[in-house]
Amino acid sequence: MVNSIHTKSRPSSSEPSPKINEQLIARQRGWIFQGFRDMRIKYDFYSNDRLKKSPSIEKSEPYDRLTWQSGLNLLQYSLLPILSQQIETLSSLLEPLDLRRDNTTRKLESILELQVEIDHTMCQITEFVAVICPRPPGVPDRTDDNQLQNLKGSRFQGLLFKIKFLNHDICALFIHSSQLIQELKLSPKRYRRQTRKFNHRGRVTQFTELIKESIELITRWLKHSEFHHVQDEWDIEVGGIDEKLAKLTKLINPTITKPVEEEEESGEGTGEEEGREGHVDEGDVEDSDDEDSVDGEEDQLEIEDLSDPAIELARSAMPIIKLSRLFFKKLSRIGNYKFSGEQFTEMSSNQLGRLERSAGDISSLITKLNDKMVEVDVNDQFHTVTILTRTVEDLHPIFDSCILLIILYVVPLMKISPQDHHSSSQSDIDLKTWLGEWNNLFLTSTQNFIHALHTFARSPA
Known part of the structure; x- marks a missing residue:
């Protein structure tokens, strides 16, 4: 998984030979490729039952309003802005021409580190979402929650729905990012043919914008009133x-x-x-x-x-x-x-x-x-x-x-x-x-x- 990336060996401080350097670059590209694939599987809410099986929703104690509001504040003012910045940085690093020309491992190391950071942020968001799916323990049914304000079932389900869409776009970004990295090992001729056919860089840009828009939408949604x-x-x-x-x-x-x-x-x-x-x-x-x-x-x-x-x-x-x-x-x-x-x-x-x-x-x-x-x-x-x-x-x-x-x-x-x-x-x-x-x-x-x-x-x- 992504968290294991940093346990891999790093090159020594001395300048490696060209052959060793090529091997290091190939190895790091492989780690990055696998990291994106692992995160896509880990955070794809549509293709697995992680949320339904999450132990956090087995708790029996009521979910109090202060705990919920604290989680919302963390999501709105910390996790989502951080995630938006991380995704934007990732997109800027995934420039295939720069990555093909770069004969050092610096950019690849930056991507590896960013993968770990994104994984950490996504993990916190997923843990928060797991608590509200299908609804927090101790919260009344949707027909009897008139006075619960931000603990209403509609609030949970609305937020869950939007975060699922966000995760869908993020997982799509991971797919195209992994394919972009995979294409770096191709010969120049095959690389040009593949990029014309699939345009993974273009899709990375597209999903980066969709993710940022989705994060802005969630942030606005959290600020707006029920009737809005x-x-x-x-x-x-x-x-x-x-x-x-x-x-x-x-x-x-x-x-x-x-x-x-x-x-x-x-x-x-x-x-x-x-x-x-x-x-x-x-x-x-x-x-x-x-x-x-x-x-x-x-x-x-x-x-x-x-x-x-x-x-x-x-x-x-x-x-x-x-x-x-x-x-x-x-x-x-x-x-x-x-x-x-x-x-x-x-x-x-x-x-x-x-x-x-x-x-x-x-x-x-x-x-x-x-x-x-x-x-x-x-x-x-x-x-x-x-x-x-x-x-x-x-x-x-x-x-x-x-x-x-x-x-x-x-x-x-x-x-x-x-x-x-x-x-x-x-x-x-x-x-x-x-x-x-x-x-x-x-x-x-x-x-x-x-x-x-x-x-x-x-x-x-």
Whole structure:
């Protein structure tokens, strides 16, 4: 393993002969190659059960908050920054041209020493992660951890998920690093052919950047509030909803050939600086073919012309998708500055998970809606109407759950601005009002769509 590297013999202080020097270089390259391979196996969470078998999770004593916070601080302020610097240094040392030209062992020795340092850092991170997988001993189940703040199951699982991705990239870096070292022994001709074919140096650079980005992401995640984590998940899914909206626009008007600027939704925030606080305007979701960009090659695929009744049906679905997008965009833009100093809500991990998944669940239903809209003219009308009705109705419980959780657990954490001191909380009222108006519009839009479905079902085939 890597820790055994430094037990190998070192050349004496006297200058070795060229032949001995070649042997030393070859030997050290072999140690480095094997060191990378060993670390890849040791820290690949996806291909072994090290975490599940770790003795550290067999402890029976409760995992107290101070111990957990101490571990988080060590991870955030020491281990991750150190690891980032070590990986960057490693990448700078793995320059194949320099390593091939260097007839000394100095750079190779530096790599060997750095391998040991990386192994030590990774070992500490792994030991910390092993404690929280699947969750620390003594910590309640995800349904009953409302008051545990940073000891919630969602906190552990979110961190574990991100560290697993980090380790995946690190192990990929080890693979390409080992292959880069292995190629050093090739003849110049074979070396050039191999590097053109596999470009391990390029992959080392790529994964170095990915690792640094992943470390920055984990660091930001540790600083952010629970609701900010939910917002991050929503942001990812909103892009998918945008794509569905663009495709439906293409269905309605296949002649659109160039992107046009997306409309500005009103009331994107809840503060006075954002204007028209707490108000949802029907103009935000009115049916307009020129509001949404249609870009990307996949949107240029040939689409069979829909019948006039099918186009009208597709038009009636537009407000549903636009309101869905508006819901998540609006709530994703409630900045941290609008909240009190509380980093944690009183939601359980299960409730937080439901909120995080909601945008993805809505996006999946909208995908199903879009897919069926494409087929309305060719499939059995009764069957199509039944599926589309059920799909739209399935949207309601997801949004209802989101609204309830936000009103119960997020709204109370919002700050009262100085000009609102006379009221209980103007920000609370504004967000509640917006949610109520949005819900009324959404109910109206779904009812209109279901009515359009029945009209379509009565239209001549």
